[in-house]
Amino acid sequence: MAITHMAVLATALLALLCLPCAVAVVVCADELVARRLFSRGGRQETHALRCLEREFSAGNLELRPPDHEPSLEELVAELRRLDRQRRSSPTIDSAAWLTAVLRAYDHRLAMASRSLGLTEHLAQLDGMDREIERVRVEGLLHAAGLRLRAA
Template identity: 45%
Template sequence: MLLALVILLVVCLPAAVVLVCCGDDRLERIAGVWPRWRARRRERRTIAGLDRAVDADTLTRDIDLTEFDRPDRRPVEQLAADLWRLRAYRLGRGGRPVVWPLLLIQAYDERLRLACRCLGVPEHLTELDGVDREIERIRVEGALHAAGLLLPAATTDHRQRHR
């Protein structure tokens, strides 16, 4: 029995030396697995909770994703910046006098149509005129805002004008 213990000690001695010399590195790797796993699990649960709270599937169900892959498509961020700038000019807050109000409104409506097409929001701006078109423009701005594209609201225009 003593001979078996001596043979086992001789066979296991190199492994014991390696474990003592490099054990801290191995122990650190093994101990680091648990916090990383916990952090990944927490992130997945947070994302799943946000998806349930926002109901992301119903928000993105009507969006045509092939529209985003076209090489000639303008980025949504650029469309939003154009809409902000054109709306400011249209309301006379752009720093310069509005020389071509009709062309400005047409450019604004065109950017609204592009943004609607990118985000899958229905619009009828081309079919309407006059007050009906203005009402549709306000409805489209609200629908784009609900889809996540932040646009200046009519209430903020009033406050900004009197600053």
């Protein structure tokens, strides 16, 4: 009986001592797997990055904004899509998602306003002032003949 108690006590102490190691392995396992997977292609990626850096520092590459300005029709289509997304209740109730949609919507509103020569102040405002400016800009675009909401 004393031997059984001693074996149970030894097993319990061993489990107690090994528990932090087991938790650390479980917590860090994803990092170990990711390191192992990405270490295989690391040389090729490093070589490609060094080549790009060499080309850029030599002046052979330059960073320029894209030449393609979206047409007014493309902007209206994007505004309609973003308007549907911001008005519909998202399946994921996420404030970050709604903020990103509103930011993209405001950016497209500003682009459409600039293309028509209208003034807007969306970038300078926040909160309720931005909401009011958004409604004002939508009204200006509607008065200019753009239908931002599908029938």
